């Protein structure tokens with residue numbers, strides 16, 4: 001039977017504030033999955049803690065709303081155990097660039113074939129408006145009444161320097177282009193990060209109009225396999241580009257693990273080259 005958007009909606013109604021950017025992102029994910037005709041029972045979404053972390057409840061997939069900053073390693077474990085599944089990690093700027101920031105580099109080194117949706121509203125939304133790693137310098141928040149005094153993390157250059165094999169920035173209030181980018185990310189074989197700018201209505205550092213004014217799609221002839229061009233455009237703040245900055249093919253975690261398994265099972269050296277017995281004896 002032909003699927004509809006309804007097949008990707010869970011029975012739990014979203015509880016975000018009216019006007020929150022996360023609503024549009026949820027629908028864009030559901031539409032991308034529908035367009036790619038992926039069966040809901042073959043999808044796992046793992047989320048961190050935050051308003052954005054609630055997203056996994058509202059998708060009709062297997063879901064785990066885990067711990068703050070740990071969506072990426074948990075999703076990695078799911079994918080390692082079940083490579084046949086489509087696996088998402090979802091979380092906010094605090095979750096992914098603050099407490100969980102260290103995980104991205106290591107998931108990228110393994111090139112685990114998962115999709116990480118990092119939803120940046122430049123604030124800790126759920127806990128009521130504290131400074132996040134992407135809050136702009138000088139803005140006043142609950143934890144910076146005299147203005148943020150720390151520099152802001154620039155996410156796209158960080159992901160490029162980690163050599164994440166698919167790096168994109170998207171406007172969360174432009175569902176059409178976000179859906180398109182998500183479809184590309186899901187289809188990519190390897191780790192994809194879609195960094196989504198999304199307004200928080202209650203602690204408004206970003207708004208839909210402001211995003212429209214500062215964001216511009218990458219030029220049509222942008223070479224997605226050229227990291228230096230990607231870096232140069234990632235650092236541009238006038239305009240701030242959206243689209244796929246970088247995409248390369250390299251062995252995934254599944255390929256790498258299969259490689260190890262093949263070596264372990266290789267009997268050509270008398271069957272003991274990689275035997276457990278030999279490994280244990282090496283520690284004797």
Ligand SMILES: Cc1ncc(C[n+]2csc(CCOP(=O)(O)OP(=O)(O)O)c2C)c(N)n1
Pocket residue numbers: 049050051052053068091092093094095096121123124125126127132
């Ligand atoms: C280990 C731990 N530290 C702190 C918290 C409190 N906490 C919950 S959500 C959050 C920040 C969420 O901000 P972000 O990731 O940007 O998500 P948003 O709510 O903005 O979508 C914090 C600090 C927690 N739940 N667990």
Ligand code: SF4
Pocket residue numbers: 015016017019020021022051052121125126199200201202203
């Ligand atoms: S606090 Fe902000 S991010 Fe959280 S649900 Fe409300 S509008 Fe959305």
Ligand SMILES: [Mg+2]
Pocket residue numbers: 050092093094119120121122123124125132
């Ligand atoms: Mg946030």
